[in-house]
Amino acid sequence: MNTPQSDHIPQEAFDWYDEYAHGLIDRRTFMKKLGGLAALGFSMTVLTGALLPNYAQAEQVSFNDDDIKATYQVFDSPDGHGSGKGYLVVPTNTQGKLPVVLVVHENRGLNPYVKDVARRLAKAGFIAFAPDALHPLGGYPGNDDEGRAMQRTLDRTKIQNDFVAAAHFLKAHPNSNGKLGAVGFCFGGYIVNYLAAVDSNLLTAGVPFYGTPASESLHKNIKAPLMIQLAELDKRVNATWPEYEQSLKSNNVDYTMHMYEGANHGFHNDSTGRYDEKNAELAWQRTLAFFNNHLS
Missing domain, CATH: 3.40.50.1820 (Alpha/Beta hydrolase fold, catalytic domain)
Known part of the structure; x- marks a missing residue:
């Protein structure tokens, strides 16, 4: 089975991240919810890579x-x-x-x-x-x-x-x-x-x-x-x-x-x-x- 790409991640994952980022759930609960998506073929590496920030990608104008x-x-x-x-x-x-x-x-x-x-x-x-x-x-x-x-x-x-x-x-x-x-x-x-x-x-x-x-x-x-x-x-x-x-x-x-x-x-x-x-x-x-x- 091919690993799903980030643009195919279910909307629920983005909603959970929003809840986590705004203190409505803690990190442990957030990660547990993400783990539940493993049955759909998503690896935790793909999920966390898509949802958690990677600031190396965010530089549009160099200092x-x-x-x-x-x-x-x-x-x-x-x-x-x-x-x-x-x-x-x-x-x-x-x-x-x-x-x-x-x-x-x-x-x-x-x-x-x-x-x-x-x-x-x-x-x-x-x-x-x-x-x-x-x-x-x-x-x-x-x-x-x-x-x-x-x-x-x-x-x-x-x-x-x-x-x-x-x-x-x-x-x-x-x-x-x-x-x-x-x-x-x-x-x-x-x-x-x-x-x-x-x-x-x-x-x-x-x-x-x-x-x-x-x-x-x-x-x-x-x-x-x-x-x-x-x-x-x-x-x-x-x-x-x-x-x-x-x-x-x-x-x-x-x-x-x-x-x-x-x-x-x-x-x-x-x-x-x-x-x-x-x-x-x-x-x-x-x-x-x-x-x-x-x-x-």
Whole structure:
């Protein structure tokens, strides 16, 4: 019997990974569920290789690219953990004031995929800054499992305040044109929704990828246009959309929602089998066009 390829892995496996990645089941339960697929001819090597991240696959823009310069920057966060740290990437071939974009990671710290997203933005002409919520604990530890466990130990309100501080830090960059965008994935998508809602004057435009909304009591503050990126198979996040959409309509928010057919939660992350190249590229081109339209 031939070993099934990753694109033939049952949808249940992707759903179990989503549950595991968001703390709804532990690793032991996740691996046990995957083991149950052995009867269908799947080896654990194929399953884990498709579902767990391989960051060697996620580099689209090298940190050595001559068109960008990447450094780490520390910023003050008095209402958060005191200080924060992030990955700042600036274009080297563009002069004058530039739009700035905050890049917000998933629920596991600043991993290589999110750093690459920041480099992609700088390559496209934006100043990009990707903070690491795990800075108070020494930073992203090098693997997602440990990073996810570390992030769960941090106070959520302080994390949110760290990202607010990071947004102010980036907006005040000497080469900023004063217009701030934000893009985030999963937990980062939530943070983008939160930044838009916590302060009407903070964001100029936001693109949350498969992120849940901020508290409804804050929705009245949203003034920035939003591009909502959702995955058709992402039942957990999509369940929050109808109510959020009604709230956005009630508050006259300028928003667009794109639902990506056949895509899983995390479809933009090119380090796992959830990656959907066609939908990811479409979503990214829409993101760049949205930022160019609102931030230039």
